Amino acid sequence: MNIYLDAIVVLLTFVGLLFFHGTTVGILRFPDFYTRMHAAGKGDTLSTMLILFGFAAYQLHHPSTATLLVAGKIIFIAVLVFIASPTATHAIMDAGYESEIGAWSAKDGFVSSCLIRKEKGE
Amino acid sequence: MKVIAALFSIVLGVVLLVAANDLPIWGDPESPVSVHLSSYFIEHSVEQTSVPNFVTAVLADYRGYDTMFETAVIFCAGITVMTILRRSHRLRKKNVPPRPVREGQDIIICSAARLIVPMMQLFALYVLAHGHHSPGGGFQGGVIFGASFILLALAYDLKTVLSRLKEKTMMLVSGLGVLVYAGIGVLCLFLGGNFLDYSRLASILQVTEIEARSHGILGVEVGVALTVTCIMLSLYADLASGGEMDEGL
């Protein structure tokens, strides 16, 4: 029983750390603001939630009222992260778009956002 | 000028580091604090106040006088910022360029704020009421409650918040918080004890003296939370709108 639980905890935490690694690489290596925020928002949310679920599972080693309560609180934090983190990413992205930060495209490199708006006909 | 400042801070840092050498090492059981002070509170706070979290017991009971004036300091800070910054539209300086205002509100951010704000306020009340048993208390609860209003102001705008919590109400409630704190102290005085000696409340509350101290701590924490909530929101409203109370960030 305990060994399976341990395996689940280690697996969740490891996959979470793997996604964190991907997020970091994405933030460092992606070419422009929008793609970097894309990496940060998605990877950060998923990896934080995976690691938090791992922590919650770790609490179940000695099931009692106290540990179940702690696990429940950790799940609450995961729900909060699931709501708040993508919203924060959206807010930052939106602020960047409003203040006309340029984007990168594979065809013609770095484009300022005035051109993007012109193409969209705004 | 910058060189002088750097030199000054380096000298100060070295002096502080040298002084830190004389302090007892962290968590040293032989240090004076651990021998005389901490052990007393750890051993006696539960039997004297029936509050398991002795940080709260020390903060609101043993040194309740300090905490009362901390609350008063926060109140004064809010009043000062309001006095300096608050101004009406008539006095607006012409040379300040108006900041670009976005039309409409972002539906994603507003929906998320609608989900999060009630949870935050519930958590703030939990922190306030559960300060006897877990980390927390009036100050943290009040800050979280104020932050929930600030989040509302960030997601919608300042007018939405100020229509729910009028500026006049805000300042009245922040004063009321200090009044609640000092009032409980004076009540103890009238009941024949010292200032802030909560055990005298036992005759009113119909409980034992030890439980009365616990209830007194809760009453005081509510006062702190009222003040801190309203002052945090008032600070944000004054600072973010430049004292005009028209728009947030």
Place this chain on the structure above:
Amino acid sequence: MEVNSWVLWQFDVLILLMVLVCAVVALQLRDLVASAISFGAYSFFMCLLWTLMLAVDVAFTEAAVGAGVSTVLFLGTALHIRRRAKD
């Protein structure tokens, strides 16, 4: 040291270094908004440090006031005054 052997002392030093880095960055940045964000990060590391010292109440206050509200207050102020610092 025996007293805090439940956690690696290297972890303490790492967080202390991050506190220092955040403080220096917050002072050195020209952009006041970025400086405020860096100060928020400083508060978070300070909060971690308090937690490591088992001063959970102080850590809670630091997280709520230092990292939460005061960052917003700094941002609100920074947008109203000249955004770039002179020195």
